Amino acid sequence: MAGYRDLYVAKRPLTFAGVEHVEGKPGYIVLGVPFDSTASYRSGQRFAPMAIREASVNLEGNGYMLDGFVDDVNLYDEGDIIVPHGNVHEMLSRVSRVVREVAEDAATPVLIGGEHTVTLGALRGLAEAGVKPCVVSLDAHFDLRSEYMGERYSHASWLRRAVEELGVKAVVVGVRAYDKEELGYAEVSDSVSYIPAWAVRTLGVKATGLRVKSFLAECREAYLTIDMDFFDPAYAPGVGNPEPGGLDVHQGLQLIAEIASTATLKGMDIVEVTPHYDQSGASSLLAAKTLQQALIAHWLAASRRR
Numbered sequence: 001m002a003g004y005r006d007l008y009v010a011k012r013p014l015t016f017a018g019v020e021h022v023e024g025k026p027g028y029i030v031l032g033v034p035f036d037s038t039a040s041y042r043s044g045q046r047f048a049p050m051a052i053r054e055a056s057v058n059l060e061g062n063g064y065m066l067d068g069f070v071d072d073v074n075l076y077d078e079g080d081i082i083v084p085h086g087n088v089h090e091m092l093s094r095v096s097r098v099v100r101e102v103a104e105d106a107a108t109p110v111l112i113g114g115e116h117t118v119t120l121g122a123l124r125g126l127a128e129a130g131v132k133p134c135v136v137s138l139d140a141h142f143d144l145r146s147e148y149m150g151e152r153y154s155h156a157s158w159l160r161r162a163v164e165e166l167g168v169k170a171v172v173v174g175v176r177a178y179d180k181e182e183l184g185y186a187e188v189s190d191s192v193s194y195i196p197a198w199a200v201r202t203l204g205v206k207a208t209g210l211r212v213k214s215f216l217a218e219c220r221e222a223y224l225t226i227d228m229d230f231f232d233p234a235y236a237p238g239v240g241n242p243e244p245g246g247l248d249v250h251q252g253l254q255l256i257a258e259i260a261s262t263a264t265l266k267g268m269d270i271v272e273v274t275p276h277y278d279q280s281g282a283s284s285l286l287a288a289k290t291l292q293q294a295l296i297a298h299w300l301a302a303s304r305r306r
């Protein structure tokens with residue numbers, strides 16, 4: 001029976017890591033979501049799925065500090081979820097329908113954004129499939145605004161909506177930019193905890209990873225969302241809302257390897273690259289390496305469990 005994946009997903013001329021085919025049933029379904037309609041500063045996230053795919057085919061497939069290669073991960077890149085520009089509700093609906101089908105097919109959805117709002121669609125889709133994960137958000141921002149520029153559904157408010165609509169529990173790691181209202185919300189909310197970027201530096205990556213893992217130990221399932229602005233703009237300048245004071249490449253990749261090695265992870269995404277503000281291509285390259293690293297770490301953890 002044809003489903004929403006047949007209706008909404010279109011093949012693209014390049015695939016993540018150059019994977020053309022996988023033996024047996026893929027464990028990870030990669031999907032681009034070229035959407036950027038609520039971008040408030042630097043836009044163009046709709047071009048990121050192809051830029052990150054292009055970077056990925058020009059990188060070697062080895063993990064950093066991980067004994068594995070992305071080539072061994074049983075992933076399949078189905079293409080992009082075709083979403084209408086300017087219609088955030090239709091985008092969320094299509095992403096949630098496709099992600100639901102992937103989850104019901106016992107595969108792990110791996111989204112390449114697009115702006116951060118796409119994560120709300122993924123969480124809705126997982127919830128419809130009976131998966132209610134706790135969320136680890138690696139992000140310079142809380143994304144907890146009640147509304148942003150009059151819009152309730154945006155890259156700056158998706159996590160607030162996920163808490164309100166889905167009862168999501170979340171930890172935001174690397175945060176360092178917020179307004180008073182969302183900081184107040186984060187401080188009193190039982191649903192959201194956070195580890196500021198400065199605390200990651202003080203604690204160290206290992207201790208931060210352990211803190212995140214102890215949070216996830218209370219949850220049946222987990223979801224990892226990586227906003228590329230979590231890295232310092234020295235390493236990832238091409239993002240929608242760059243903010244100084246982020247993690248460096250080695251800190252970031254080590255932390256992601258720790259967190260993604262959570263066997264209960266049911267989905268992940270990487271968002272907010274803006275290729276036209278990424279003249280050197282460094283941000284897309286780092287996004288591709290980051291996604292490789294997360295996939296290898298999770299695949300190794302899941303293989304150990306089998």
Ligand SMILES: [Mn+2]
Pocket residue numbers: 116139141143155227
């Ligand atoms: Mn974000």
